[in-house]
Amino acid sequence: MRQTLSLLSAAFGLTFLLSACGTTKKIQALKPAPNYITEVIYDKQTSFLNLPIEIAISDLQNQTNKYLNGLIYEDNSLEGDNLMMKVWKQAPITIDEKNGKFELVLPLKVWVKVRYGIEKFGFSVYDTREINLNGKAKISSTVSFQNWKLNTSTQIIGINWTESPSISIADKDIPITYLLNPALNLFKPQLTQMIDQAIAQTLDIKPYVLQALEQMSKPVEINPTYHIWFAMQPLEIYTKPAVIANKKIALGLGMKAYLETCVNSKPTLTFDKNKLTLSAMDKIPNDFSASLAGLITYQNAAALMQKNFVGQQFQSGKRAITINKVDLWGKDGKLIVELGMSGSVNGSFYLSGIPTYNSEKKEIYLDQVDFVLDSKDKLLKLGDWLVHGLIAKKIQQSCTFPITDQLAEGEKTMKTYLNNYQPIKGVTIIGAMTALNPDKIILAPNAIVAIITAKGQAAIRISGMN
Template identity: 65%
Template sequence: MKRNFIFFLGSAILILSSCATSKKIAALKPAASYNTGNVVYDKQLSYVNLPVEISVTDIQSQTNKYLNGLIYEDNNLEGDNLIMKVWKQAPIVVNEKNGKLQIEIPLKIWARVRYGIEKFGLSAYDTRDLGLNGKVKLSTTANLSNWKLNTTTSIDAIEWNESPSILIAGRSVPITYLVNPAISLLKGRLATMIDQTIEQSLDIKPYVISALQEVSKPMEVSTEYHTWFGMQPLELYATKATIANKKITVNLGMKAYLETTVGSQPTLKFDANKLQLMAVDKMPSEFSANIAGVVKYANASELMQKNFAGQKFESGSRSVTINKIDLWGKDDKLVVQATMAGSVNGDFYLSGIPKYNAETKEVYLDQVDFVLDSKNKLLRAGDWLVHGIIAKKIQDNCKFSIAEQLQDGQKTMATYLSNYQPVPGVKVNGSMTQLAPNKIFLTPNAIVAMIAAKGKVAIAIDGLK
């Protein structure tokens, strides 16, 4: 009887001990797999303002560079009784006023004047040489045509230091009537010369193409995650030029593809030969780009682990805690390894489709479920964990914030939108006004959340040499 009691007591202890000790279950670990090692997000079609600013001082410099020395010569006395040579006496001065360029050209003129009478078929002529000093004032309007700055110049006035006259018999005799026809011809010639000089010296195409070529070079915006940004100009537009604030602004616009990549440089290529300049009345300005929020799996695991810290998931008398989280990718799904302890012990694996919540700036998992082998083994232990409220709570905690990463991405993008100068004389400025969630990519090294940013961007080209 005593032996039977001892046997019963031992059996009861074993049974109770068996009930008190949770099962250790070993589920198969899903192997990581990725569609590609590089992420190339769909290129975005954008419009970029491209104001080309030509300062008045640049125009003054170019005009003085191309217009020097003897600028006009007439060696024929016949017809107007005048031979004339005209030199630029001092540097040309260019200013801006009331939407026009105001140009002053200091001139030195040597002239040989023939004068006299002709009567009854007889003529009596004499000649005199004279020197004149004066200043020609011109006004100019500007426009853009075929990449070149076209101007229309007219003479406002000619101011002589002394009135044109000659000495005859010791007396000063005005010869304005003789000089004026030649001066009228000179006026037209000077206006044409100014227009031709500006057109020849201010061809903006080389500067625009050179600037776009530099801006279009792929930029590695994050060396840590090898995140790249690239641009491919497609078309250029132009509205009319304006003269104000001591500069001529040629209002250009550009349609371009923008591309963000992770892992390798963008495939977009710059082809200057395909760029055409088209005249338009109004310039589109919508700009779209992608900001990459990149999170390493280890960092994402730590962030997700915080959601489970101190939590016990209970169902009746049964409960589990999740002590460790690991993450990796498999066929565009995020695998969550949850190390559980409690009524069930072991590493179990869930998977879900990563998505982005714009309000909370979090990556969360949609359509979360236990991986098949983990699910089968848990079902053998009872479906309380697989189908119950605990599974829903675990799913709700499978998320992590990428606000910090997005903020870093915005800061990085902002550096390229605040007086960024890829080359001297080219400045990029703009602002991001709207952010919207886009696709999430899983790479071998990190989780990449693409956020579509909209705003306005302008590339200003200044300082012609």
């Protein structure tokens, strides 16, 4: 009987021991719940962009001819100068450039009525004569840029007449053009004023610039799959002196603006033309900063880790585990790694690390990898060989996610916008990137996003007027 009790006691103890051992080998660590920033707005970056506005002199010529047409001067009274005169634009104005100035030729048709005669001994004898003349006015204009407009200062160099009829007064032949001089002295200031007004009306660039900037300031979803947006907010416009050369007018404008990239949210930057200031600057900066996004989905990242870890065995003495499952997600800015294992310890445990960008290798890696607190506590109860062994180090060494292709695609997209891109008619963007610098890593709900700051120079060329 005593022997039977002893055997039962031994059997019960063995069963208890095996049960206890089985329980300790099974890990039921608390699974960290995913937690993402659903709306990510990256810090606005201040950039400077050139706005070289070029207006072909042919465009200026066309617009000036639309503005200045038909009868351009009229004097219907003979009193004072004994002349009545009407002046028409006979043919289109031609505009050229020389030595930084506009040179205009205005074909004229002049109708003049001349009153002439004599007064003697209290008697007066007068006659009138109507004459038609054709000529070309040669005009020169200097240019300055002020308050969004090209202002001109115009003067008439001279008028070349195609004929010069004369009339006989007191037996003397007097050229009619000589008699016209008093009237022409009144006509010339009015003509130069009309030309200045026509050019100012033609070269009011403010509507063109504001329209172009308003269109370009509308947020653009550059990656619909991952909801990546880009927006621009113009802040200030800078001006340099206008240059007239090579058959065009070149305005050296520049712009200070915010550039913003957003994930999972449409940018809130707005364009307010009433707040846009205009100021003169001798040298306009030309450096922009914009954000590129390199992405890797959690699914693809987990697949890479599956390839690196599933089937690997970690051993310490007689104890060993094999990794048979890998999964990834984000929580509070850290990447959670779930490793399912079997062997001396069965179950799943969790590590966390800070995703960091390696600019040389163009890859995302995990830094400061460690076990999540609950997993660490449960593993320590089994012994510290897992907690302080090779697993965490191995993960930190091997948990890398190349994003070369994604960055190349982002860079390609950026270059598309810098290579003669035309958002609207008459507006062209040109430029080049000079550097790519890492900024931050964002754990979005559907992907790991590496934000890279692209630096370079860019210009928004505005040309053509309708």
